[in-house]
Amino acid sequence: MSELEKRVRKIGKSVWIFHVNTGGCNGCDIEAIDMLTPYFDVERFGIRRVPSPRQADIFIITGPVTRQSFKPLLRAYRAAPNPKIVIALGSCGCGGGIWHDSFATLGGVDKVLPVDIYVPGCPPKPEAIIHGLLLALGKMEQKVSRKVYVQGAK
Amino acid sequence: MSGSDTIEQLIGEFKDRTLKYIRIRRNVYMLEVKKEDLPSILDYAYNKLNGQLMTMVGTDFRNQADCFLLDYVLGWHEKGIVVVFRSKVPRRDENFPSITPYVACADWYEREVKDFLGLTPVGHPHLTKLLLPDDWPEKSYPLRRDYRYDLRPPFTEKEDYPFNVPDKKVSIIPYGPYHFAMDEPMHFRFFVDGERIVDADFRGGFNYRGVEKIAETKLDYGKITYIAERICGICGFAHSECFVQALEGAAETDIPERAKWIRTILLEIERVHSHLLWLGVASHLVGFNSGFMQFWRVREKIMLLAEMLTGNRKTYGMITLGGVRRDISEGKRKESLRLIAEVRKEYKELLEAVMNQQTFIRRLKGVGLLSNKDARRYSVVGPVARGSGVSIDVRRDYPYEAYEHFDFEVPVISEGDILARTIVRAREVLEALSIIEQALTSIPNGPVLAYLDHIPAEKTGIGLIEAPRGTNVHFLMTGKENTVYRWRVRAPTYANLQVARIMLMGHTLADAPVIIGSIDPCISCMERFTVVDVNNGKVALISRESLLGKVAKK
Amino acid sequence: MKGFLGLLRVAISRGRVTFRYPKKKTTIPEGLRGKPEIDFEACIGCGGCVSACPSDALTFKDNSDVRVISLFYGRCIFCGRCEESCPVGAITLTNVFELASLDREHLEVVAEYKLARCRSCGRYYATEKCLEDVLSAYNEALTDYDEDLRETILVCTECRRKEWSERLAQTRKEGVKYE
Numbered sequence: 001m002s003e004l005e006k007r008v009r010k011i012g013k014s015v016w017i018f019h020v021n022t023g024g025c026n027g028c029d030i031e032a033i034d035m036l037t038p039y040f041d042v043e044r045f046g047i048r049r050v051p052s053p054r055q056a057d058i059f060i061i062t063g064p065v066t067r068q069s070f071k072p073l074l075r076a077y078r079a080a081p082n083p084k085i086v087i088a089l090g091s092c093g094c095g096g097g098i099w100h101d102s103f104a105t106l107g108g109v110d111k112v113l114p115v116d117i118y119v120p121g122c123p124p125k126p127e128a129i130i131h132g133l134l135l136a137l138g139k140m141e142q143k144v145s146r147k148v149y150v151q152g153a154k
Numbered sequence: 155m156s157g158s159d160t161i162e163q164l165i166g167e168f169k170d171r172t173l174k175y176i177r178i179r180r181n182v183y184m185l186e187v188k189k190e191d192l193p194s195i196l197d198y199a200y201n202k203l204n205g206q207l208m209t210m211v212g213t214d215f216r217n218q219a220d221c222f223l224l225d226y227v228l229g230w231h232e233k234g235i236v237v238v239f240r241s242k243v244p245r246r247d248e249n250f251p252s253i254t255p256y257v258a259c260a261d262w263y264e265r266e267v268k269d270f271l272g273l274t275p276v277g278h279p280h281l282t283k284l285l286l287p288d289d290w291p292e293k294s295y296p297l298r299r300d301y302r303y304d305l306r307p308p309f310t311e312k313e314d315y316p317f318n319v320p321d322k323k324v325s326i327i328p329y330g331p332y333h334f335a336m337d338e339p340m341h342f343r344f345f346v347d348g349e350r351i352v353d354a355d356f357r358g359g360f361n362y363r364g365v366e367k368i369a370e371t372k373l374d375y376g377k378i379t380y381i382a383e384r385i386c387g388i389c390g391f392a393h394s395e396c397f398v399q400a401l402e403g404a405a406e407t408d409i410p411e412r413a414k415w416i417r418t419i420l421l422e423i424e425r426v427h428s429h430l431l432w433l434g435v436a437s438h439l440v441g442f443n444s445g446f447m448q449f450w451r452v453r454e455k456i457m458l459l460a461e462m463l464t465g466n467r468k469t470y471g472m473i474t475l476g477g478v479r480r481d482i483s484e485g486k487r488k489e490s491l492r493l494i495a496e497v498r499k500e501y502k503e504l505l506e507a508v509m510n511q512q513t514f515i516r517r518l519k520g521v522g523l524l525s526n527k528d529a530r531r532y533s534v535v536g537p538v539a540r541g542s543g544v545s546i547d548v549r550r551d552y553p554y555e556a557y558e559h560f561d562f563e564v565p566v567i568s569e570g571d572i573l574a575r576t577i578v579r580a581r582e583v584l585e586a587l588s589i590i591e592q593a594l595t596s597i598p599n600g601p602v603l604a605y606l607d608h609i610p611a612e613k614t615g616i617g618l619i620e621a622p623r624g625t626n627v628h629f630l631m632t633g634k635e636n637t638v639y640r641w642r643v644r645a646p647t648y649a650n651l652q653v654a655r656i657m658l659m660g661h662t663l664a665d666a667p668v669i670i671g672s673i674d675p676c677i678s679c680m681e682r683f684t685v686v687d688v689n690n691g692k693v694a695l696i697s698r699e700s701l702l703g704k705v706a707k708k
Numbered sequence: 709m710k711g712f713l714g715l716l717r718v719a720i721s722r723g724r725v726t727f728r729y730p731k732k733k734t735t736i737p738e739g740l741r742g743k744p745e746i747d748f749e750a751c752i753g754c755g756g757c758v759s760a761c762p763s764d765a766l767t768f769k770d771n772s773d774v775r776v777i778s779l780f781y782g783r784c785i786f787c788g789r790c791e792e793s794c795p796v797g798a799i800t801l802t803n804v805f806e807l808a809s810l811d812r813e814h815l816e817v818v819a820e821y822k823l824a825r826c827r828s829c830g831r832y833y834a835t836e837k838c839l840e841d842v843l844s845a846y847n848e849a850l851t852d853y854d855e856d857l858r859e860t861i862l863v864c865t866e867c868r869r870k871e872w873s874e875r876l877a878q879t880r881k882e883g884v885k886y887e
Binding site: 020021022023024025026027028029030031034037038039051053063064066067068069070072076097098099101102103104105106122123125 | 287296301302303304305306307309331332333338339359360361362363364365367368380381384385386387388390431446447448450451454466467468469676
């Protein structure tokens with residue numbers, strides 16, 4: 001069993017989400033909130049959004065981690081009890097997006113925190129975010145994999 | 155001609171102090187004045203002639219003319235003209251007289267010029283950092299041409315912001331940066347006496363990502379539309395449209411008619427989705443979660459429509475210089491008309507049910523008042539202005555794209571409370587649906603992309619559009635080889651958030667989220683957010699190394 | 709109470725609207741901007757997509773005798789500029805949107821193409837496939853072309869500049885004869 005699966009098993013209950021926006025444009029945030037609305041209804045799986053990091057099991061982090069939001073992000077992460085899972089959402093969260101080398105950002109969530117699931121998209125569709133959540137919980141398969149091509153190789 | 159009497163008045167009044175007068179475009183004029191004359195000229199133009207302060211731009215022009223350029227852009231909605239007051243700040247003398255004592259809403263613009271270009275506004279009442287963090291090194295100005303876009307100064311321990319604490323003995327309640335009621339990081343500091351808010355202060359800069367610097371150094375005209383769209387996820391299309399309008403104005407080109415219709419349709423689709431989003435969020439902020447769910451249910455059909463027309467639910471990626479990237483086929487056009495009719499039916503039904511809810515109405519009535527006088531004094535824009543009796547709408551006053559071909563009303567209500575703003579937005583949704591229908595039925599045939607010639611350098615362009623939150627102003631100076639020399643984005647929330655303090659005073663703490671929400675703050679548009687994270691009134695100083703040491707796992 | 713009954717009536721009349729993803733498959737509209745796919749055989753390694761990408765999701769690096777082109781889905785903004793700028797149509801946007809991944813490596817696509825040496829200075833300057841593509845385009849377009857042009861394409865920019873200026877100086881010295 002992988003390390004992520006062990007953590008999920010240890011959480012033991014329906015996971016609760018804490019949503020952190022580290023300076024993104026809000027596109028991913030609105031799609032993440034869209035998951036709670038009747039059309040997609042992520043509460044079918046028992047997942048709900050909580051107001052405090054003390055109650056959180058999964059962190060959904062968007063945005064390229066601007067200079068100013070760096071310290072509050074770390075404080076929020078420290079406040080959550082173990083075991084916890086981090087999901088980086090969107091092009092900004094996964095790799096810094098268009099602002100990956102700007103002076104005002106740090107270039108993505110994985111420069112600051114250990115990330116368990118990457119969900120690319122700009123913004124990712126709510127179905128794609130649900131796919132990411134269910135992948136973390138072990139209920140769905142990963143559909144994308146690394147490809148390497150060498151010209152002339154067999 | 156409509157604007158000439160104001161222009162003639164201005165020129166006549168300051169004839170001896172105007173160094174140069176240029177007419178940039180049909181309704182855009184530039185007056186060059188000495189920097190010492192700025193307070194008197196702008197005081198007259200703003201207070202006596204009732205202009206609106208649209209934006210203020212500082213440009214580093216030291217390589218070209220050994221000076222900095224300072225542009226104040228004022229607009230007169232009734233006359234449909236825009237006047238740019240340009241002055242030169244010489245290289246060795248990097249300060250200028252502040253106009254904030256006369257024009258209260260110039261406060262933030264001048265602080266920003268100090269932060270990013272190092273030009274000091276002499277006489278400014280409260281000169282502190284606006285967008286940059288407090289531990290940013292002194293004498294280090296990011297928007298100067300000699301500052302590299304990827305130069306990241308090291309972090310320090312300092313995390314302190316001197317808040318404007320009133321004299322009385324008050325408790326301090328921090329709000330943000332991560333609060334359940336907001337999905338953007340922002341920090342307000344409420345000074346409360348019991349449950350009543352006595353005063354409020356605000357620290358921004360959390361969302362500052364360096365949009366302008368990246369666009370000026372790394373990107374070209376083709377790519378800047380994509381970064382403009384990602385300034386904000388909710389009104390991003392409006393930003394890319396505004397940029398392209400400024401650029402096409404600077405280049406003095408015209409685009410095909412069909413492209414104008416398609417751009418108008420997409421702008422109105424964005425307005426509908428943004429207002430429905432706001433109605434849901436406002437319901438959520440007063441505790442009416444059923445309303446939140448229902449409004450977002452109605453909103454889903456609009457997202458489906460956008461996905462069908464553009465390929466993505468938001469950040470449409472449709473605009474490019476010279477037109478649009480995709481066309482609307484006949485089948486899609488018919489399907490869009492059907493979806494719009496369905497949305498209108500469901501929306502009207504829901505609105506009627508919600509407006510009969512006394513619990514919802516009573517929470518919004520009489521709360522968060524903004525008087526007509528204050529609305530004019532601070533140059534507020536959008537539904538906040540229209541809810542306080544100020545009748546301004548860029549679609550009607552400075553027509554752009556295809557708006558002059560459609561009939562639509564501009565709702566204006568004079569009460570000035572949150573209910574007024576809600577009704578303005580609710581009516582605008584219906585008007586927007588009507589505009590989309592008119593556009594889809596009358597769309598002309600033809601190409602959607604035009605070929606453009608070379609665009610010369612050092613041309614000025616101003617883009618003005620009505621975003622869902624208000625007037626969006628982009629100021630542009632073109633550069634060599636398809637790049638921009640200076641691009642200044644002024645989002646509507648920038649003007650509106652300055653009145654949050656006035657609206658909050660005297661109300662209870664429970665009303666604070668919905669009052670702030672009624673401005674419809676789009677902080678990422680504003681790009682100005684500094685995060686000052688203070689818990690319990692004490693500044694928590696945590697060293698970065700110790701935090702990272704605890705956090706490092708894999 | 710009357711007010712809430714009105715809302716309840718609206719909600720009940722609309723019924724349950726939930727779309728049961730993942731049991732039900734999403735209807736994908738035509739033209740959805742999903743994951744870009746590279747057709748490795750068709751790609752010539754010119755780097756046009758790299759200069760068109762606004763967010764540097766596509767990058768390339770020349771390591772001695774190979775050019776390594778890499779596409780990182782994490783930073784992609786799905787704008788479609790790479791598709792528009794590719795001269796041979798090797799990169800296209802599909803409609804795949806389920807891109808969640810457990811680690812960063814799985815979000816990368818890496819392709820290696822051999823580089824060709826400059827005829828004159830021996831430096832590696834362009835991919836072999838790119839040169840073949842350019843030459844075949846010329847061969848198709850103009851049947852009887854000057855052999856000189858073929859030679860011009862097989863040198864790097866520096867040497868081309870040098871050779872042309874030498875040729876110009878030679879022409880000036882000898883004088884030009886027009887037939």
